[in-house]
Amino acid sequence: MxxxxxxxxxxxxxxxxxxxxxxxxxxxxxxxxxxDGRLAPGLKLRxxxxxxxxxxxxxxxxxxxxxxxxxxxxxxxxQRGFCVAPISxxxxxxxxxxxxxxxxxxxxxxxxxxxxxxxxxLVIAYHRLSxxxxxxxxxxxxxxxxxxxxxxxxxxxxxxxxxxxxLRRYCRDLRDQSYRYRVLAAPARPPGGEIEHQPIFEAAIxxxxxxxxxxxxxxxxxxxxxVEQHLLNLA
Amino acid sequence: MxxxxxxxxxxxxxxxxxxxxxxxxxxxxxxxxxxDGRLAPGLKLRxxxxxxxxxxxxxxxxxxxxxxxxxxxxxxxxQRGFCVAPISxxxxxxxxxxxxxxxxxxxxxxxxxxxxxxxxxLVIAYHRLSxxxxxxxxxxxxxxxxxxxxxxxxxxxxxxxxxxxxLRRYCRDLRDQSYRYRVLAAPARPPGGEIEHQPIFEAAIxxxxxxxxxxxxxxxxxxxxxVEQHLLNLA
DNA sequence: CATAGCAATTTTATCGATAAAATATTGACT
DNA sequence: AGTCAATATTTTATCGATAAAATTGCTATG
Numbered sequence: 232m233x234x235x236x237x238x239x240x241x242x243x244x245x246x247x248x249x250x251x252x253x254x255x256x257x258x259x260x261x262x263x264x265x266x267d268g269r270l271a272p273g274l275k276l277r278x279x280x281x282x283x284x285x286x287x288x289x290x291x292x293x294x295x296x297x298x299x300x301x302x303x304x305x306x307x308x309x310q311r312g313f314c315v316a317p318i319s320x321x322x323x324x325x326x327x328x329x330x331x332x333x334x335x336x337x338x339x340x341x342x343x344x345x346x347x348x349x350x351x352x353l354v355i356a357y358h359r360l361s362x363x364x365x366x367x368x369x370x371x372x373x374x375x376x377x378x379x380x381x382x383x384x385x386x387x388x389x390x391x392x393x394x395x396x397x398l399r400r401y402c403r404d405l406r407d408q409s410y411r412y413r414v415l416a417a418p419a420r421p422p423g424g425e426i427e428h429q430p431i432f433e434a435a436i437x438x439x440x441x442x443x444x445x446x447x448x449x450x451x452x453x454x455x456x457x458v459e460q461h462l463l464n465l466a
Numbered sequence: 467m468x469x470x471x472x473x474x475x476x477x478x479x480x481x482x483x484x485x486x487x488x489x490x491x492x493x494x495x496x497x498x499x500x501x502d503g504r505l506a507p508g509l510k511l512r513x514x515x516x517x518x519x520x521x522x523x524x525x526x527x528x529x530x531x532x533x534x535x536x537x538x539x540x541x542x543x544x545q546r547g548f549c550v551a552p553i554s555x556x557x558x559x560x561x562x563x564x565x566x567x568x569x570x571x572x573x574x575x576x577x578x579x580x581x582x583x584x585x586x587x588l589v590i591a592y593h594r595l596s597x598x599x600x601x602x603x604x605x606x607x608x609x610x611x612x613x614x615x616x617x618x619x620x621x622x623x624x625x626x627x628x629x630x631x632x633l634r635r636y637c638r639d640l641r642d643q644s645y646r647y648r649v650l651a652a653p654a655r656p657p658g659g660e661i662e663h664q665p666i667f668e669a670a671i672x673x674x675x676x677x678x679x680x681x682x683x684x685x686x687x688x689x690x691x692x693v694e695q696h697l698l699n700l701a
Numbered sequence: 702c703a704t705a706g707c708a709a710t711t712t713t714a715t716c717g718a719t720a721a722a723a724t725a726t727t728g729a730c731t
Numbered sequence: 732a733g734t735c736a737a738t739a740t741t742t743t744a745t746c747g748a749t750a751a752a753a754t755t756g757c758t759a760t761g
Contacts, residue, residue: 245712252544254532278713288746291524294532297489301536303632308489310752312713329630332571397538397564401636418742489716528744545722547743585761657723 241357251284254291261285265304265315266411273317276305284409322460323412327455330405331448337390337398338447342440349392349434356388357379357432365425374417379410385428389435389447416461427453489526492532492534496520500539501548501646508552511540537639557698558647562690564630571684572625572633577675584627585671591616591623592667600660610654614645620663624670624682648689653698662688 236458261281264270281292296313299305306316329415360381367375383406390402429449434443480560484551486494501507511529531548534540576584609617618641625637662685669678684690 240592250544254744255544277711289714290528290745293525293529294744297529297532298536301533309485309490310713311754325630325632330634332630332633333568336567355472394568395560397560398567405632430655489714512741525715525742527713545743546724 236340237444252291253287254294254315257285257291258295259288261295262299262407265299266407266414267333268411268414270315273316274315276313276315278312288408294431296360303408317435318412318415318462323455323459323462326405326408326412327451330402330409331451333402333405334390335400335444336385337393337395337402338435338444339440340393341390341439342393342435342443344392344394345438346392349388351382352391353432353435355387356385360385360428361453371418374414383410385432409454411453412462414460419461421455487526488522490530492520492522492526496530497534497539497642498536500534501642501649503646503649505699509550509581511548511550513547533640537656538643543643553647553650555694558690558694558697561640561643561647562686564642566686568633568637568680569621569686570626570636570679570698571629572628573670573679574675575628575630575673576625577670577673577678579627579629580673581627583662584623587626588623588670591620592663595620595663609649614668620667624666644686644689647693647697653695654692654696 236292254389257267262287270276278289278292281296282289286294289358296305296307300307305313307313360378363378363381364375365378386406387399387403390399393399427446431443431446431450434446496505500607505511511531513524513527515529517524520527531540531542535548539551540548595613598613598616599610600613602608621641622634622638625634628634655686662681665683666678666685669681
């Protein structure tokens, strides 16, 4: 993933204790490679190819791909292997819509149960986000991994007190999916982003529930439109 | 799972074409065994044990367990194997709460986009459910697999037009989780069930959105309380 | 020229064996 | 007795080889 740290915000599918197994390490690397677009949508994932690329035997590879297929990032065809999940306008829309629904609930619930610790964490997350540059201007404009990490952290922090780990996991999965589409539109340098988070943050701190959920959803909708437009331009 | 047919309602994690791979077959069987309580919560799943039980080598077994751990039905401990996910009052509550949230959205959306085909399918599902016996009276009272299948079908049909496959999948996963708790309370012969679906069905057909979502949520809440009580009695 | 059947090739899925890690056991020492 | 360390045992995780299935290419036939 763009962020050096794997899949942002501590993936709870790989929490546990001690040092990871290679199956888990490979799982993370493949996931990051797909989300960051280094493994193209639709690409056939021949076992030998993947095996070679990540320097592991077939068993851990299959294990990793099996897990990814449960998350919808990889598609499994019985008896004929795996491939990177394709992308489509329809899916982009579905992901966005579902994300708006779920995060609306999560934010409502969080704002109904605010705690000092939650608020502190949110303040910190917002502060860090606001101090990080949106893009890198190296050669050609590209996403800034650090910003992506803070961005994910902010959205995670926003809904952290919703009271359901399940819901938080679904939101995280949807965030990962969205990220993949956003990366595709990266060269277009989608605007906004920098300015949209402040009002969301402020509404949350002010406990203005209706305003907060409204802003959050339109934040996602706007991003969707930008990406959508970019995809249409390609085709 | 109680229903002879695996995990009710066509599991979309195992859709695809042709005949299943053993990894997939084992995945289904383990899942069913866990949900039906034949593999007890918390049980250590030693590879050799599982391997022997299902007559397959370690590779497909690990693949199956990996998939199940993505669904939260199995827990993976890095470098120290797998176990059946434990159960707890807290989790029961979390599952139920989350389910109420998500199905409320799904039902609202479905009722906002009703189609004749959707309605037909719902009518059929309800009809079949209403004609099936809730329990089997063999020796000791037990769940009726056929009823469980119709029950799952009915709830699936109810929200089938929500417009998001992702949301439907989350709802299905939550339904599976709930089922496991319900099985535990089966000997207590939880009442209701038979009578609660009719008003939900009627409200849906009448497009009475508020009433429908209200009834649906209380349906889940009531079930939760029954199971909760049963769990408390055991401890 | 299209197509059905067959053989050769590639690729997947599974097995069984080994290496690596965790757990249990023993015995020395305080 | 209780703790700790060293060793033995169990169990997990990974590898490499094989079997099974799909794909490709070829040939014969309508």
